[in-house]
Amino acid sequence: MDVADLPGVPDWLPDHLHDDGIEELYPPQAEAVEAGVTEGENLVASIPTASGKTLIAELAMLSSVARGGKALYIVPLRALASEKQADFEEFEQYGLDIGVSTGNYESEGGWLADKDIVVATSEKVDSLVRNDAPWIEDLTCVVTDEVHLVDDGERGPTLEVTLAKLRRLNPDLQTVALSATIGNAEALATWLDAGLVDSDWRPIDLQKGVHYGQALHLEDGSQQRLSVQNNEKQTAAIVRDTLEDDGSTLVFVNSRRNAEAAAGRLANTVRPHLTDEERGQLADIAEEIRDVSDTETSDDLADAVADGAAFHHAGLSRGHRELVEDAFRDRLVKVVCATPTLAAGVNTPSRRVVVRDWRRYDGSAGGMAPLSVLEVHQMMGRAGRPGLDPYGEAVLIASSHDEVDELFERYVWADPEPVRSKLAAEPALRTHILATVASGFARSREGLLEFLAQTLYASQTDDSGQLERVVDDVLTYLQRNDFLEIEGGELDATSLGHTVSRLYLDPMSAAEIVDGLRDWERGVSDSTSASGSPADTPAEPPADSGFTTASELAEDADGSDDTNADPDDISALGLYHLVSRTPDMYQLYLRSGDREEYEMELFEREDELLGPTPSEFEEGRFEDWLSALKTARLLEDWATEVDEATITERYGVGPGDIRGKVETAQWLLGAAESLASEVDLDAARAISEARIRVEHGVREELVDLAGVRGVGRKRARRLFQAGITDRAELRDADKSVVLAALRGRRKTAENVLENAGHRDPSMDGVEPAADVSVDLDDGADTDTDAEAAANEDQSSLGDF
DNA sequence: CTGTTTACGTTCTAGACAGCATGTC
DNA sequence: CTAGAACGTAAACAG
Structure with missing residues (x-):
């Protein structure tokens, strides 16, 4: 098919494609056009990588936008979001606005409502729906890349439910799904009421x-x-x-x-x-x-x-x-x-x-x-x-x-496996049922089942009983934890439930966090009388952790005499452990030798942890507790300015893993902060500090300095060494001292001073002060006892 | 005695989304 | 129901 004959596309497109050297569509692309992608028809395209999927997506989105609409492109990976953004930005010359939204990045300027094409990860889209982003209703076309990932047990259900929600919000929405070649593309097409292009064709052999x-x-x-x-x-x-x-x-x-x-x-x-x-x-x-x-x-x-x-x-x-x-x-x-x-x-x-x-x-x-x-x-x-x-x-x-x-x-010679929905599993439904009720897609058990009937799972199973059973289990769980209320057959999210849904937390994570914080408040009041050997039975009353209801918590909060709990005493390690044992955090692997090491660590620092340590006889739970401790120790090291090389060696991870853990911890601690105020717990300040410390990777005394743009853990430490201890001092600091502390880098020093709000950041004619030492290795290691102890542990255990 | 090869036992295991409000060295 | 590469250490061996 000649690109000049494309129906429904904007006038400029054929010329644009010509300029790119595209005269003819690839066969699968031509099939897609015949199936009506440029005219608003739904389509599933199951074709090999590099056989022109992107152009099919572009044809659908551009023609939809040309009719005055707005398009959404869903990707599975953040890295793909930026790759696609770059691809689509070449259309900006024709007056189109491209936006990106992922967890760690949002297009600057102009809210996404003003964009013609938005690129986002599936989780981000889900989150936007949960938070009622108004522009979602304006969508006329959604393209999903790599739909075969609905087969993934962890993330597939999100994609599946999100697509169902988008389609329910806007029944006229054009749905285009791009897939690798799979065994049952027609099943996806049936689910999405879509035409099908199923081809093995490749542009090169x-x-x-x-x-x-x-x-x-x-x-x-x-x-x-x-x-x-x-x-x-x-x-x-x-x-x-x-x-x-x-x-x-x-x-x-x-x-x-x-x-x-x-x-x-x-x-x-x-x-x-x-x-x-x-x-x-x-x-x-x-x-x-x-x-x-x-x-x-x-x-x-x-x-x-x-x-x-x-x-x-x-x-x-x-x-x-x-x-x-x-x-x-x-x-x-x-x-x-x-x-x-x-x-x-x-x-x-x-x-x-x-x-x-x-x-x-x-x-x-x-x-x-x-x-x-x-x-x-x-x-x-x-x-x-x-x-x-x-x-x-x-x-x-x-x-x-x-x-x-x-x-x-x-x-x-084998054909790829068929894609099968993994929705009917408890962890997936836990979060999606709560979100579905909280954002008003269903108000009753029947409404819920009716909504779920629009998913791929429903279209693939004859046994609706399985789904119903899990739904009932999950409803019970959500109700017992005070995320949902059921009254006269009517489902309603509690205020806590709404918060959890908006924070994008797994309800089980939220329960763990709320229980842990609550436990701490109780524990502090008890430990005034019984502070002693932490290895003995914990002072806390036994909380059946996953199933403590928040209504119980509420009673504790206003009912019992206010404890003299000082939430500021919650150690950072305790909070890092709390979020690390949550299902939203990937656990570090316990290597041989780690088990003994962290049992020892647990023995020493058990009283800093929030909530009762599981019995050693509960194999799985105890193991999880230990590997959460390992993760927490990594985060603590990071927030104590231990250098990257030491951390990677000590925990057997790569530099990218540190970033990943830190990012997740940041997110979960932010969520914990919101949860604490939601259920009226007084720990928000301590959580906030732990979060900021892990975010910048600094000790307490550098939190203020590291908040200055252009100042990270290293520069903050250097400035501190030079006697500048906070942002205010930096603002009025002797410029020669700042310059020396930043190792004579004039440009850097100017930037830092400007960002700190210095009246005259210019470094012209300033010489670095001679008496300022910038030797990091000596200075930064003003170890806390914990850190020093950890170092000793490390070397002595390592020698065995 | 020393450097090199071989044999055997032990160790360890892929990836990565999300809130909110802005920026590392 | 299911492994195997890499590496450390010891033993064997060559020079």
Whole structure:
């Protein structure tokens, strides 16, 4: 189909596409147009990655906007939100306004109501609906990217429920769903009352194959000699072979450690193939990588990149990831060893893809479980860069002759699994039922079931009994925890329930937080008489934690004599532990040796924790308690200015993991603050301080300084060392002292002074004061007892 | 005696959304 | 119902 013949699109679009070199639509795109995407028709497109999904989305959204509407593009990842934003911003020249909204980023200027196209994550859209964003009703078109993720047990239900809500709010809403090729695209189409484009067509050829011995067996039956030399591993042989053809390789492995190890080894394979010019450019990138963070991970990555190899996983910080992705796209880095981050994330195509590991550890499966066909196909789909490579090749690695056949059967010739809704599970329904009632989508049990009948789950099951049972369980749970009230068959969210829904918390997290804070107030009053060995039975009365009702709490709050609880005495560690044991926080893994270490830690600091420690005989709960303690200790270290390198080593995490934990803690502590005032608990001040400390990664005395824009944990500490202890002092500080404290960086000093509100921030003619020491390592380690103790523990335990 | 290879036992395991109000080194 | 790569340490071995 010629782009000039597109019905319903804005006048400028055909010319725009011509300028981009697009004359003809790809076959699946043409099918989509025939199915009416540009004329407001619903559509499900199940097609391979890189076969022109984005243009289908654009056709739908632009034509809808041209009719005076407003479009929403839903993505599963924040990183994809910014990628799509960049894509769509090229339409701004035609007067369209693009906006982005994710948890950590919101388009500046102009509220989203003024935007023509909004890009957001599914959770953010859900949150916007819960918070009654007025513009939601103006939507005329919603495009969902990667809908096959409704199959995901954790996040799929959100997508499913959110789509159902959007469609109920606006019955005329055009729904376009883009999916990877899946086994049951027609089921999605049925659910969404949509036309279907289901195609395997790709703009460039993809050859799948299996490597074994000295040969690469391809799916068309041909064989290609690909010999493994001396001690070389199969992967190295493939990388070398690709290199000889001047191509790059993406290698998928099943763990971070494997990714790092493989990158280190493959660096030796790549090194001899680099030109001097490449070596120079790579050295520069390696330096940039070292500048991102001063950790072992960072050093290892830099070493590999200097040789043209890299690894990529979620332990890397954002900066690392972007540097690696860009260098790979620029063809400087020749091989990237990655965990699935790269399969689902931003677009990083490659001549060849190697899927080295096809099994991955899965605790719930009791060992290594095979990857799904869909996941392997997603990885393989990264092979072949449109317009750059003549074809793509995706290779599985077999270690025996039998495995060759197995891999062909299992992955090369196999169809992807059908997508199945995971909605009828308690954790998912807990949060979505509360939200559905709180935002008025249902007012009764029957209304709820009627709403849920619009979901994919309902369209996929004949057994409505299962759903009803879980719904009833969840209603009971929500009622007992005072999130919902049921009166005369009418469902209503309590004030607490509304707050929880708006905060986007799992109700179970909210219950844990409220119980923990409440417990602390009770505990403080008790401990005036019984402060003693923390290892004895806890002083707190036994609270059946998950099921303490908030009405009980309310009684305690106004009824019993006000305790002399001093909420300021809640330790930061206690609060970090409280939010870390919540289902909204990913737990750190307990390694061997950790168990003893944190049992000891628990013994020493149990009285700082909020709520009773579970019995050691409750295996699961006790384990969770300990690993929450490990997470809490990490957060405490961060908020005590322990440096990144020490934290990554001490907890066996990467720099990106610290960021992730800190971000989550920040969010949950913010929510805890709201909850505390909601149920009239007096802890808000302590929570707020713990949150700000973890946000900036500073001790108490730096909280004020670190709040100044341009001042983080390091600069705040330096200023403090130089005798400037708060923002007010900074405002009137001796400029030479500030300059010295900031190590003579004039521009930085000027910025900082300006942001602090200094009358005359100019550093012209100012010389750094000679008597100001800026040696961080001596100064920052004014350890608290806890920190010092932790350090000792660390070394002594480590020696065993 | 010392450096290198081999054998065997132990260890450990992917990813990442969200409030609110503005900005790290 | 289900694993396997990486690494540390000890043993074997070569020079």
